Amino acid sequence: MNGFELKFKARLKKISEELNDIENFLRDNGIDIPNQNIPLKPDEKIRIPRRYIRTVHYFEQKYKLYDLLEDEVLVKNISYALQASDLFNYILNRFNIRLSVGKVFYKFAIINIFSIIESLLYGIANKCHSYCMVNNRVCKNNDSCNFYLKKANKYPFEKLLYTLSQKGLIRMPPELQNKLLKIKALRDNIHLWDVKNKDYFNDDYNLDNYNFLIKLLNILKKDLNKALENFEHNRNNNCNKR
Incomplete structure (x- = not known):
């Protein structure tokens, strides 16, 4: 050492x-x-020590959020959630949080990171969908178009992952998608009144799942912009929008 x-x-x-x-x-x-x-x-x-929590501007630039998304409110909300992830990071790396409260804290950290990933993917789907609108109506060629995406709220999360993968907008092997879907089930336990088991007995609120989401977020940070750029280039060269 x-x-x-x-x-x-x-x-x-x-x-x-x-x-x-x-x-x-x-x-x-x-x-x-x-x-x-x-x-x-x-x-x-x-x-909190200065510069540990990075600025909104830093995240906007680092993730190229304005290139990925066309919704300024979503860009800001993702940036704020990324700032919150810095705070979770600080506490998890500096404090020894034990027993049930430690698991609940991991739950909130996992919910936050998952929500960022989810928002990026749904935001991209909405951006791609908006291209396919003509005079506030969906392009007539949508059924036969390989580049068409529905409005984001039409996709359950599992279907969204499949669709974005099929269209080359994300490169996420099936094993990563399956693990992400399992963690989504953890995130969905946000409503305490509807949770079937005691949160402090759930060993899935842990460092491994938290780190998995952090690593996946870093992969998306590297891949999403290039994948979207390629998708838009191919779409623009092959589009018969009307």
């Missing part, structure tokens, strides 16, 4: 001890945390 890594871990240990001491200090002085707390102004609270 490098010397700087040892120093880094030693400093983290001191910070952890200090955070515990602060909370014990409050308890010793009669503060019933977390039911009670000392009111703090924004500049009196602990700050």
Whole structure:
């Protein structure tokens, strides 16, 4: 282990001890945390380190979101969710969150990343669909056109993956698609009243599934723009829109 890594871990240990001491200090002085707390102004609270959470502009440029999507609101919402993923990343890499609350925290981190992937894919489908509109009506050649995509909300997620794969807009082997669909089932447990099992017994809310989504998102970041560019080039050269 490098010397700087040892120093880094030693400093983290001191910070952890200090955070515990602060909370014990409050308890010793009669503060019933977390039911009670000392009111703090924004500049009196602990700050997330500068530059750990990247800017909206960074994500817009890094993912080329305005090239991928034509909906500015969606671009901004994806960028905000990517910022939230930086916060999840910071907490997961700096804090030891145990027991049931650790699984629930992984659940929220997984939901956030999955939602970003889902939004990118549905956003691309909508962009491709809008090209096929003529005077607010779908092109008459849609049934026979290999480049036609329906409006995004017409596709269940599994069908969307299949359609985008068939049209070359994503390159995702079946095993990756199958794993993504399994994780979608985890994401769909967002409604607590409708969850059949106790979340803290679900071992699928874990680092492996979280890391899988992060890696898949990085693959899409590299592939989506080129794939969409090729699709649009072929479509524009073979389109008989009317």
